[in-house]
Structures are given as structure tokens and as C-alpha cells.
Amino acid sequence: MNAVFYIAAAVAAVSTIMVVSRSNAVYSLLYLIVSLLSVALIFFVLGAPFIAALEVIIYAGAIMVLFVFTIMMLNLGPQTAEQERKWLSGRAWAGPSILVAILMAEMLYVLWGGDHQVEGRHIVEPKEVSVALYGPYVMIVELSSMLLLGGLVAAYHLGRRVHGDGKEQQP
Amino acid sequence: MMATVPTEYGMVLAAVLFCTGLVGLLVRRNVLFMLMSTEIMLNAAGLAFVVAGSRWHEPDGQIMFMIIVTMAGAEVAVGLALIMRFYHLFKTLDTDAADTLKG
Numbered sequence: 001m002n003a004v005f006y007i008a009a010a011v012a013a014v015s016t017i018m019v020v021s022r023s024n025a026v027y028s029l030l031y032l033i034v035s036l037l038s039v040a041l042i043f044f045v046l047g048a049p050f051i052a053a054l055e056v057i058i059y060a061g062a063i064m065v066l067f068v069f070t071i072m073m074l075n076l077g078p079q080t081a082e083q084e085r086k087w088l089s090g091r092a093w094a095g096p097s098i099l100v101a102i103l104m105a106e107m108l109y110v111l112w113g114g115d116h117q118v119e120g121r122h123i124v125e126p127k128e129v130s131v132a133l134y135g136p137y138v139m140i141v142e143l144s145s146m147l148l149l150g151g152l153v154a155a156y157h158l159g160r161r162v163h164g165d166g167k168e169q170q171p
Numbered sequence: 172m173m174a175t176v177p178t179e180y181g182m183v184l185a186a187v188l189f190c191t192g193l194v195g196l197l198v199r200r201n202v203l204f205m206l207m208s209t210e211i212m213l214n215a216a217g218l219a220f221v222v223a224g225s226r227w228h229e230p231d232g233q234i235m236f237m238i239i240v241t242m243a244g245a246e247v248a249v250g251l252a253l254i255m256r257f258y259h260l261f262k263t264l265d266t267d268a269a270d271t272l273k274g
Contacts, residue, residue: 020195046225122228129230144241151245158252
């Protein structure tokens, strides 16, 4: 079980360094997703399965999709098709694919390892997290909803199209 | 009962990820990469919380991580909307284009 942690940590470090060193935004986004997935595996190994699922669903899923949408919206133009063809080349996918394959092998190892792998490690169950979240931390839930509403309103306000003369267009 | 992995190693990993994100934030001039570096730093902070929560077998660290995820979601939505507005104004993603404080 320790080896799983160390390998996942190495994958996380390598992919994160690749994120900040790539010049193409799409490549670095791929490596960022790999980094998030490896951190999710680390969460699972450390006994936080609920948080591992949240990391995959919300971070690697929803937030990264926002990034992909933005990158694609900023790249409108005739050269997009050529770029698209370039991105589909094998070289671009090789690095992230290898790292993800390592993570996949680790995940299969953990899942098929059986219950004896869990020994010596305390799992904080989703039930405990939920009881604490809606018990002493219930105010945090309310504040989170207000924060998300604020983010929604701000994103909608900023996302409107503006004409050259500064007048705002009706959505 | 002890964790199978020393807590220090998890903290070291969180520090490494955080420093990588910080270097990316300071070095890159593309605003999209700066937002990604911010995400890395937030994720590293969340990792530190979960590692600490796992050390004391308490759910509080995981709850802090959930708050960080919520905050990151709101931040990314606003940040990406700002990036779209920025691109329409300056036709570039270089932050040095916006050094005059006059939109």
C-alpha cells in the first residue's frame, strides 16, 4: 500500500511539473487532469474515498470541462481544424496516457487487493463526513451556497458580450 | 493505530505541488496558465487538509477540502468569464497587455 502512495505521488509531481512547463494550453490541461486523478488516488489510499470521488467528479470532471470549453471558445478560426489534427497526433497523447496507465494499474491493484489492504489504515467513511458536515459545520453549507450564487451571478455578468462602443448587448 | 504512510510525506507532496503551482503562477504570463497554476495550488492545499484529517482520523479535513472545491468552482467560473472578457478586449491572453489599469 505504501508503494501505491509513492508511485501516485511521483505521478502527481511529474504531471504537475509538466502542467507549468508546457507551452500549449491543451497539453498542459491533459497533464493537469492526470495530476488531479493521481491526487484522487492518493486520497483513496489515505482513507478518504468520498473525497477521492469528489475530486474525480468535480475537479477532474466539471472544472476541467470549463477550462476545455474556454480554450475551445478562444480558438475559433480557420486554423482550428489544422490545430485539431495536430492535437490528435500520438506524440501529444503519449505522456498523459503513460501516466494514466500507471494510475490505472495502481487502481486495479488496490481494488483487487481485497480487504486485507485496508489493515492498519483508518477509513473516514462518507457517513462520518456527512454527520459532521450537517452537524457542527452546517453554517459552512449555507455559506457555500451563497458563495456559489455569487459566483454564478458574477460569471453571468462578466460573460455578456460587449460591443466596441462599450454598450452592452441584451443576452 | 498508525497511518501506513507517514504524514510528513503527504505534507511534503502537498508542499511540492503547491510550490510547483506557485512557480507556474509567477513564471507564466498567459492568464490561462496562471489560472491553472492557481488550481494546482488550491488542490495542494486541499491535499494538506486531507492528509492532516487522515492523520487524526477526523472528518474535518475532508470538510475543509469540500469547501476548497466549492471555492475553486466559483473561482474558476468567475476567472474564466474574466478571461473571455479579457480576450475580447485585448485580443491576447498576455497579462502584460493589461498593465494600464484602464479597460
